[in-house]
Amino acid sequence: MxxxxxxxxxxxxxxxxxxxxxxxxxxxxxxxxxxxxxxxxxxxxxxxxxxxxxxxxxxxxxxxxxxxxxxxxxxxxxxxxxxxxxxxxxxxxxxxxxxxxxxxxxxxxxxxxxxxLDLEQLRFKDKILVNALYKGSKKKSTSELNENEMDIIEAYESSSxxxxxxxxxxxxxx
Ligand SMILES: Cc1cc2nc3c(=O)[nH]c(=O)nc-3n(C[C@H](O)[C@H](O)[C@H](O)COP(=O)(O)O)c2cc1C
Missing domain, CATH: 3.40.50.360 (Flavodoxin domain)
Structure with a gap:
């Protein structure tokens, strides 16, 4: 096949x-x-x-x-x-x-x-969107975060x- x-x-x-x-x-x-x-x-x-x-x-x-x-x-x-x-x-x-x-x-x-997420590579529009999602999530306390917001923070801060x-x-x- x-x-x-x-x-x-x-x-x-x-x-x-x-x-x-x-x-x-x-x-x-x-x-x-x-x-x-x-x-x-x-x-x-x-x-x-x-x-x-x-x-x-x-x-x-x-x-x-x-x-x-x-x-x-x-x-x-x-x-x-x-x-x-x-x-x-x-x-x-x-x-x-x-x-x-x-x-x-x-x-x-x-x-x-x-x-x-490879932050250094992101093109302008994508960077703006990802930054906004990350900053919005970071403003919340841990108990207010939903699971996807936790993933955004993790993906944004991870360098692995x-x-x-x-x-x-x-x-x-x-
Ligand atoms: C503007 C933007 C929007 C994204 N939207 C989603 C999404 O809705 N769901 C998701 O799981 N990941 C989302 N991602 C994360 C990408 O899917 C992830 O970074 C993926 O590894 C990118 O693959 P690529 O490098 O092959 O393009 C988004 C990333 C960017 C930059």
Whole structure:
């Protein structure tokens, strides 16, 4: 069965996950900006995309463009909010299914990975938004913070590298 990984990434986190997955599983990897025609003959597509404003970037467009394909599809999201929290993954699942409503893909699975914020790289508008979210959260006392606000503070203040071992549980299933 031939497979292909398509990634959508603005600042590189998702691209790193996609390339690691591709190397480990020996699957070709392409950006969603450069999808080759061979996609049309691919049995199984793995779409891995970063979440921006609650949606997997580029996924809706991808699903619309290739709606007639009946290949198997696995979707992996990468976001700063804790992907293990039910409210977060339920929202993403809903948005993925909404995008696939008119598509023929056979959705196999959806996985969720922890992303990270690279503050130095952020472009102007994104920086303003992230700074506003962070400052708004920091003004609150710990007991007033909701879980996503805690995640924003954690992502903003963390300087740790991306943990590629997050992929381990997915590697077994792809
Ligand atoms: C402007 C902006 C909006 C974001 N919105 C969300 C969001 O709604 N949910 C989430 O989990 N992460 C959100 N993130 C975090 C990104 O998904 C995270 O930084 C991810 O690792 C970025 O991947 P990339 O480097 O491949 O673009 C946002 C980040 C930025 C800069």
């Amino acid at each position: 031939n497979k292909m990984i398509i990634y959508s990434s603005k600042y590189g986190t998702t691209e790193k996950y996609a390339k690691e997955l591709g190397t480990k599983k020996k699957i070709p990897v392409y950006s969603n900006q450069e999808i080759p025609d061979t996609l049309l003959q691919t049995d199984e597509i793995i779409f891995i995309g970063a979440i921006y404003m609650g949606k997997i970037s580029g996924f809706e467009k991808f699903a619309k463009k290739y709606y007639s394909l009946a290949s198997k599809l696995t979707v992996i999201s990468v976001g700063m909010y804790n992907p293990k929290r039910k409210s977060n993954y339920k929202d993403i699942e809903k948005s993925v299914k909404a995008s696939l409503q008119k598509a023929n893909f056979l959705l196999e699975d959806i996985f969720y990975l922890q992303g990270r 590298e991306l943990d590629l071992s997050e992929l381990d549980s997915i590697l077994e299933k792809i």
